[in-house]
Amino acid sequence: MSSLRRYNVGVDANGSAPTNTVRVRLFAGLREAVGQPEILVVLPDGATVAELRDRIGEAYPVTQALLPIVVFAVDEEYVDADHRLRDGDEVAVIPPVSGGARV
């Protein structure tokens, strides 16, 4: 856990607004760009997947070129950009997939 960085983004300075903390798993080019396989992100209560994507791009500008083509999965299921995140969700950032031996 010590390798995880925590971002208090979108939270007021007093920390009084309700927040959700989500564990974000990164793969392939995003994992390499960020330099670690997971990050923790603190979001305002009710934040959507689209807002999470924006926060990741702000915290890691190097990911901004990759983020427009990713989709997200929550608890191992693909979700759309309007999906609202809950505290403790495991969110995976899924770049275009390319299993098998050729595209």
Added chain:
Amino acid sequence: MFEVTRDPLDPAPLVAAVRRDESGAIALFYGVVRNENLGRRVQYLEYDAYPEMAVKKMNEVADEVRAKFAISDMGVLHRIGRLEIGETSLLVAVSSPHRAEAFEACHYAVDRIKQIVPIWKKEVWEDGSEWIEGYVPDVPGRTLSS
């Protein structure tokens, strides 16, 4: 049998797992690492996966295949990590009473695996490397615009 593994793939246990007494045919697909892509010489491939979700999506592909084709059973093994030229990255086995369904279902399964299973590959060339962007998986209500 649906697995993501770092170990070399062995088809024998997979074939044994999908065989049923009513199976008159088993189609077995190998995805193999080749030495070039789009005119560039590939030295090796590096695969990454979200293993728990990959296994879940492999099972969903199998559910789709069972709904479309009269198969007995199917299984999928995908290797991750560094793979050299000639090594097997993917094995898909489909058993069915008759061969036509086994061939068709295996073809369909391989296509769907490449579309929705969260696995990625990086091509490594002499002078660089790149994570290959294949398919953007279908998302319910798909509205991911930036």
